[in-house]
Amino acid sequence: MLNRGSGLEIKNNYSLEKLNTFGLDVASEFFYIVKSLRELKIVLRENKTKKITIIGGGSNILFTKFLDGLCLKIDLKGIDVVEENKNNVVVKVMAGENWHDFVKWSVNKGFGGVENLSLIPGLVGAAPIQNIGAYGVELKDVFVSCETVNIKDQTEKEFDEKRCLFGYRTSRFKTIDKNIYVIISIKLRLTKKKHKYNISYGSVKEEIGNRKINLKSISKAVIKIRKSKLPDTNFIGNCGSFFKNPVINEKKYFELKNMYPSISAFKVEKNQYKVSAAWLIEYLKYKGKSIGNVGVYKNQALVLVNLGGATGKEVLYLADKITSEVYSTFQISLQPEVEIL
Ligand SMILES: Cc1cc2nc3c(=O)[nH]c(=O)nc-3n(C[C@H](O)[C@H](O)[C@H](O)COP(=O)(O)OP(=O)(O)OC[C@H]3O[C@@H](n4cnc5c(N)ncnc54)[C@H](O)[C@@H]3O)c2cc1C
Numbered sequence: 476m477l478n479r480g481s482g483l484e485i486k487n488n489y490s491l492e493k494l495n496t497f498g499l500d501v502a503s504e505f506f507y508i509v510k511s512l513r514e515l516k517i518v519l520r521e522n523k524t525k526k527i528t529i530i531g532g533g534s535n536i537l538f539t540k541f542l543d544g545l546c547l548k549i550d551l552k553g554i555d556v557v558e559e560n561k562n563n564v565v566v567k568v569m570a571g572e573n574w575h576d577f578v579k580w581s582v583n584k585g586f587g588g589v590e591n592l593s594l595i596p597g598l599v600g601a602a603p604i605q606n607i608g609a610y611g612v613e614l615k616d617v618f619v620s621c622e623t624v625n626i627k628d629q630t631e632k633e634f635d636e637k638r639c640l641f642g643y644r645t646s647r648f649k650t651i652d653k654n655i656y657v658i659i660s661i662k663l664r665l666t667k668k669k670h671k672y673n674i675s676y677g678s679v680k681e682e683i684g685n686r687k688i689n690l691k692s693i694s695k696a697v698i699k700i701r702k703s704k705l706p707d708t709n710f711i712g713n714c715g716s717f718f719k720n721p722v723i724n725e726k727k728y729f730e731l732k733n734m735y736p737s738i739s740a741f742k743v744e745k746n747q748y749k750v751s752a753a754w755l756i757e758y759l760k761y762k763g764k765s766i767g768n769v770g771v772y773k774n775q776a777l778v779l780v781n782l783g784g785a786t787g788k789e790v791l792y793l794a795d796k797i798t799s800e801v802y803s804t805f806q807i808s809l810q811p812e813v814e815i816l
Pocket of ligand 1: 528604715814
């Protein structure tokens, strides 16, 4: 244990096994749980020479080796309504809040906008990093802004929705400003009435059936569908979708459609098609297959699972093998959704 001048107790050689949903047994050279903004600024200032890695719930990270430098787990708590009128509220949620707990809080208060994002693992601070999305809704649809602290000089800066450069599973924090900021809180605009229910996904509609469409029934349906499709990280180590669904142009789509009539894809914009990465992987017969301690989940080909005692390198080996076979068969480059460290 290092006891710095400020009195913050930084642990060393700290196991992250319980802090990543893949359940990979890796350690961090130094580790600290940040409980306040003041602590965050002190710990960053006092460790300027170290490589800093920020983690939330560890549900979108693949650790492939010992983590050099200082790993900070963000544990800032609090949910507040900061603006309100008769139709909407703006809520400010601190980065260390559990995402799904926040969704439950919103649904119970009758605030609409995040119900389709029920049961996504992880913490609130990571939600803007890849603009989390599910069942036809993305974080950006309700996003107002986020407050950040610069890792190098500890200055605070707020980014509004436009400046976050959100896209499909991406943002400025994953691209031009990767590893520059710690997100300390986010603000979301939620509806109090005239909710815009999104049941565009057939499975959600089906699950609701004859029940009344409201925030609770949508949230419940999403939870039920997710539980039936995705492995529970408490029992099977995984990070959800390992790959993003690739987006290809129309010409390429029609070429593929010609060769593989059952290919699963849908138009996202003019001339752009999003292809189901799960379909590509399934076509190559990887669904349910395993190599050593790592497998492709039997119910969802996008999910790689730790079958017990896997290392990050083994996961990466299978991911690379799938990527190269997808490329040689379809000439499509799969990109990981998961952050590989
Ligand atoms: C079973 C399962 C299902 C999933 N389903 C979905 C889904 O439907 N949709 C979806 O979008 N995602 C999904 N995910 C992925 C994951 O839940 C989300 O990406 C989530 O937002 C990650 O949160 P986290 O706190 O665990 O982030 P972590 O894994 O801890 O971190 C992810 C990245 O964000 C950075 N980061 C984390 N917190 C901060 C912060 N406060 N400031 C700056 N950087 C930060 C990290 O450095 C890292 O680069 C799923 C994962 C699992 C395991």
